[in-house]
Amino acid sequence: MTLLKVDQLSKQFKQHQAVKKISFSIDEGRCVALLGPNGAGKTTTIHMLTGLLRPTSGDIQLYLQGKQVADRRPHLGYLPQMPVFYSWMTGREFVQYAGQLAGLSRQEAERRTEEWLEIVGIQDAAKRRIGGYSGGMKQRLGLAQALIHRPKLLILDEPVSALDPIGRRDVLRILEQIRQETTILFSTHILHDAEEICDDIILIEQGEIAVQGSLEHIRQSHSEPMIMIETLNEAQAKALEIAIRNKPYVHHVASEHQTLRVTVSQLEEAERGIMTEAVQHQIFIRKLEAGHSTLEDLFMKVVRA
Amino acid sequence: MRQFGLFYRKEMLEMARSYKWIWVPMVFLLLGVMQPVTTYYMPEILKHAGNMPAGTIITMPTPTAGEVLAQTLNQFGTIGVLVLVLSMMGIVSGERQSGVTSLIFTKPVSFIAYMTAKWASMLTLTAAAFACGYAGACYYTIQLIGSLDVGTVIQAGLMYMLWFVFVISVLLLISAWLPNSAGVAFTTMAFIMLLSFGTSLLSRYLSWSPSRLSTIASEILTKVETLSSVGPVLWISLCSILICVMLAVYRMQSQESISAKA
Structure with missing residues (x-):
């Protein structure tokens, strides 16, 4: 069942069009990654979804049991990229305050605060002022305040980008835990994080949707036969690239130091052709691997195009 | 209404934890006490100033x-x-500048409750500070100089308090309008000073100006026949306070991006 529907959403800042008529929808119970390089328009999109920023044009609709709701905010939980709290409050006070603002009664807010502080693992620091919290603790506190009112949709802006590996692991573990009950939309520029916990991917680049769909589907439909060749040095790689670039079996060549990643039409034919070229140009091949392109290749292709 | 209470309690707590509840009333108390005390001791102070030629006689009423x-x-x-x-x-x-508003306003909160709670908390602090200072001034005036008429003192105090309410309403509006605090302070001070200056300069035309409130309060105390009728000043002040608060709410609600950082 559709939970969120975004239709032709655009945002124009003075000179710069940050988001260009994007449309997508999110089904209930899914975990969706909004993927894209820095500056692609992820944060702008998220700000419009949460109501912090007014769209220039377009429509955002949230459905509850098939009915559109007028005010999205009671059903949303939001964690910004760099959450800022009142530094003079304690962690416990802030989560409680957030819960009460979201409409919980005092007792209910108090009870759930304890629950969530424990889930995110900062109950020991709950008595301390937030001013003394580390980045990782603030992120956890941010999760607790976003989830205390049991939102239908949890929106996270780069939830793990600024964390160290342990903090990152912990936050992903918490997300894994809550995705049973809540639909999640989170933005990231790291493909790996998206692959780890998401069902669907929306890849945006320069304010436009480049690819969207379920992870499985994208993996299959965008997977192309690919050959990875490692040569002796950069000069040889360059020479080989020039030699094979215009062959009919080659679709696309990406080079990085002494390694070439060649997207081809057909593996066997291409491999034979490349070998011939290598022999002809006296290029030493250290390693040759035939396989299929990964999501990362797709991501790089879209981002660099 | 529930949210108003929440926001109001939060503001009160913040003012307490940032020690505003201590230092703002303290400054007012000091200001209030200083005036009667220095007036009383003025002849002594001058005598000890030491740079007067010998034989100088100062008589002060x-x-x-x-x-x-x-x-x-x-x-x-x-x-x-x-x-x-x-x-x-x-x-x-x-x-707005720190970005904490992006956590607050993604919750289903009302702009009216948010702004009016801020206004009410400002009012509370101001009233407490003013009461402290005014009471201190009255006490020392009675001790050192002479008795005061209670009715007059309260009347003048209320008049003056209304002027302060006007000032904080303007401050709230400008704080909602401008993105940085220093700019807010400068603009508010400039506006208040211009208004006071303009009113005393063009008193004939601006006899309804809210800054007349402070003059009226002084006139009540010194029992001078007042220049203007009090009625229009009161009405204009109350209306401008209401307009300031409403504009501040409207401004918060209508801006494109709630967090200044967006």
């Missing part, structure tokens, strides 16, 4: 108790206003 209190109000009008503005300049703009 001892001011009446009402006049001393009116002078105290003048102190509140300059340094007092400055302290109020500086202590509360970031009340909205500070939260």
